[in-house]
Structures are given as structure tokens and as C-alpha cells.
Amino acid sequence: MGDSPASAIGMGLSAAYGHQGGKPMRLPPPAPAPPRALGRAELDALYPLETDEPMASSLSHGRAMQYAQLAMSYHLRDVECLVAADYIFYYRELPPEAPGPAPSVTPDVMVVLDFTPPWDTSYRLWEVGKAPDLVMEMSSRATHRQDQFHKHHLYAELGIREYWLHDPHGGYLEPRLEGWRLEEGLYRPIAGELQPELGAETFYSEVLDTHWGRLLDTEELRLWDEERGNWFLPPAESEADRLQQTRRADREARRADREAQARAELEQEVAKLRAQLKGFSESEES
Structure with missing residues (x-):
């Protein structure tokens, strides 16, 4: 005599769930759906290419930024890397449904070794897979407190190997050039060395494998050019x-x-x- 419909249903459920030691054995949950690709409008809302963070606040600020970018670009001209000024750095990804924009910072100048960036996007930490190797900020009346406290802690937390601060105006840093190197998750000051024969106080950068200099007579920022045996000038x-x-x-x-x-x-x-x-x-x- 054949099984009743109810018996067949019961046998099907038993086969589906099984039994182990008297307890039901459930099937694994279905695999999650792959993440949906975001459209351009959604990307722009989460990770806009412009922010409200203040840019160069004065001519001396802008000139110092330009010098740092040109000097490091020239120094690293044979290395695959990014040397960028005012390039938006998104350090935390948001889910697609979250309101944007995502948390970001816009360093005055940053260096990322072993990296060739796309030209039409911002810098997104989770996509690149590494933080910048070096960041330099130019302190001003509007930014010097944030540079010395908030960004100091943020950059250490993100794993940025070297953090440099330069005060092109005077009045916010003493001395007007300071650097820190990341050691065991904390920034340690980079000691300067007075070199009267070069007319500068020098600070060694491991990332660049050369010295930054603070000129003693003008307080200007300089980067040492080993090939020329002199400070780099554009x-x-x-x-x-x-x-x-x-x-x-x-x-x-x-x-x-x-x-x-x-x-x-x-x-x-x-x-x-x-x-x-x-x-x-x-x-x-x-």
C-alpha cells in the first residue's frame, strides 16, 4: 500500500533537515548575493571629488604646497608612485544605503609608493589596500590645531609612515618644520640637526631617503637633492x-x-x- 501524501511530506522534510543525535540538522544558509555595483551618481554622493575642507589659505601656503609637491615628484621621478596635492583621501567605506559623503581628509601633499592612480577618482583606502606613506600639511590659522591634534592621531591610526608639518607663515609651529615617524602604532618625533654649512636644520625622511631642510635665514622649506649636492629648486x-x-x-x-x-x-x-x-x-x- 503506498504512502499517504502526509507521510511523503514528512519524509521529504526529514530528508531535507536530516537527524544527527536526535537533533535536526539544518542546511547551510544560501550564499549572500554579490554586492551591487554602484552607479556614478551613487559614487558621487558617497565619495564626492570635492569637499568643504579649506585649501591653501595664502600665497605662502600655496607656494609651500607647490614646492613640496614639485620637490618630491622630482626626487621620486624614477619610482612608480603618487605625489599629489589636495587629493581627497576617503579612509572609511560606507554601505550603499548610507547617506554620504564618507569620512575623508584632504592632505596638502601626500605620497603613495608602488601605486599608479586612476585619474578620475579619489583615493579610497579599501580599494587601494594601503594608506599613504607620507603626508605633509602646511599649518595656517584655520588648520593648525587640527593638523597638530586630530590629524596627528588620525594619520597614526591609519598607518601613515611619516607625518610632516611646515609653518610657512610663522607663529603656529616652533620650529617651523616638524616630522614624526610611525613606530609601533605611535608617532615618534624625527630629530633635527643644525648644519650651518648648509644654512639649514635638516630632518631625515626614511620614505624619501633624503633630508628635508628648514633654511636658517628665511625659514623656507627645502628638500635635499643628492645628485646636485644642493637644495632642490624648481x-x-x-x-x-x-x-x-x-x-x-x-x-x-x-x-x-x-x-x-x-x-x-x-x-x-x-x-x-x-x-x-x-x-x-x-x-x-x-
């Missing part, structure tokens, strides 16, 4: 510096000529006076 500044040195040398030469001429004229006057005195002496004796 072509325009280098030419301007060459012209300034040429003009200075010309002024020194003209001043030396004037001094030599004045000495020669003085010597002629002295010789003339001596000759006159000698003439008077001889006339009195005769």
Missing part, C-alpha cells in the same frame, strides 16, 4: 636664484672696483702730499 626658482646670485656677484664686483679705485686715489693723494712735504723740507734746508 626650474623657474633655480633660474631666478641664478640671476639673483649673478646680480649679487656683479654688485660685489662693482663695489670692489669702487673700493680699489678709492684706495688708488687715496694713495695718489698721500704720495702727492709726501712729495710736497719733501719739497718744503728741502727748501728750508737750502
Whole structure:
């Protein structure tokens, strides 16, 4: 005699769930659906390419940023890397349904070694798989407290190997260049060394394998160029510096000529006076 429908259903459930030691054995849950690819509008809402974070606050701030980016780009010209200024760095991913924008920071200048970025996106930590290797901030009235406290802790937490602060204005940092190196999750100060022969206080960067410098006479930021054996200057500044040195040398030469001429004229006057005195002496004796 065949099984009743109820018996068949019961046998099916028993086969589906099974029994182990008198307890039901449930099947594993279904695999989660793959994450849905976000459209451009959703990406822009979560990770916009512009933020409200203040950019360069003055001409000196902007020039210092430009110098740092150019100097490090030139120094790392043979290395696959990113050297970027005002590049938005998203460090925490948000679920698609979350309201944006995601938490971000916009370093004045940052360096990421062994990385070639796409040109149309921001820097997203979870996609790249590593934090920047070096960040430099230029302190200003609007940012110096955040640079010294919030970002100091944030960058250490994110694993950024070196953090540098430069004060192009004066009044916010003393000295006006400071650096920290990440050791066991904490930033340790990078000691500076006074080098009068270079006219600077120097600080060694392990990431760049060269020295930053704080010029003693102008407090300007400089990066040491090992090949040239001098501080790096962009072509325009280098030419301007060459012209300034040429003009200075010309002024020194003209001043030396004037001094030599004045000495020669003085010597002629002295010789003339001596000759006159000698003439008077001889006339009195005769």
C-alpha cells in the first residue's frame, strides 16, 4: 500500500533537515548575493571629488604646497608612485544605503609608493589596500590645531609612515618644520640637526631617503637633492636664484672696483702730499 501524501511530506522534510543525535540538522544558509555595483551618481554622493575642507589659505601656503609637491615628484621621478596635492583621501567605506559623503581628509601633499592612480577618482583606502606613506600639511590659522591634534592621531591610526608639518607663515609651529615617524602604532618625533654649512636644520625622511631642510635665514622649506649636492629648486626658482646670485656677484664686483679705485686715489693723494712735504723740507734746508 503506498504512502499517504502526509507521510511523503514528512519524509521529504526529514530528508531535507536530516537527524544527527536526535537533533535536526539544518542546511547551510544560501550564499549572500554579490554586492551591487554602484552607479556614478551613487559614487558621487558617497565619495564626492570635492569637499568643504579649506585649501591653501595664502600665497605662502600655496607656494609651500607647490614646492613640496614639485620637490618630491622630482626626487621620486624614477619610482612608480603618487605625489599629489589636495587629493581627497576617503579612509572609511560606507554601505550603499548610507547617506554620504564618507569620512575623508584632504592632505596638502601626500605620497603613495608602488601605486599608479586612476585619474578620475579619489583615493579610497579599501580599494587601494594601503594608506599613504607620507603626508605633509602646511599649518595656517584655520588648520593648525587640527593638523597638530586630530590629524596627528588620525594619520597614526591609519598607518601613515611619516607625518610632516611646515609653518610657512610663522607663529603656529616652533620650529617651523616638524616630522614624526610611525613606530609601533605611535608617532615618534624625527630629530633635527643644525648644519650651518648648509644654512639649514635638516630632518631625515626614511620614505624619501633624503633630508628635508628648514633654511636658517628665511625659514623656507627645502628638500635635499643628492645628485646636485644642493637644495632642490624648481626650474623657474633655480633660474631666478641664478640671476639673483649673478646680480649679487656683479654688485660685489662693482663695489670692489669702487673700493680699489678709492684706495688708488687715496694713495695718489698721500704720495702727492709726501712729495710736497719733501719739497718744503728741502727748501728750508737750502
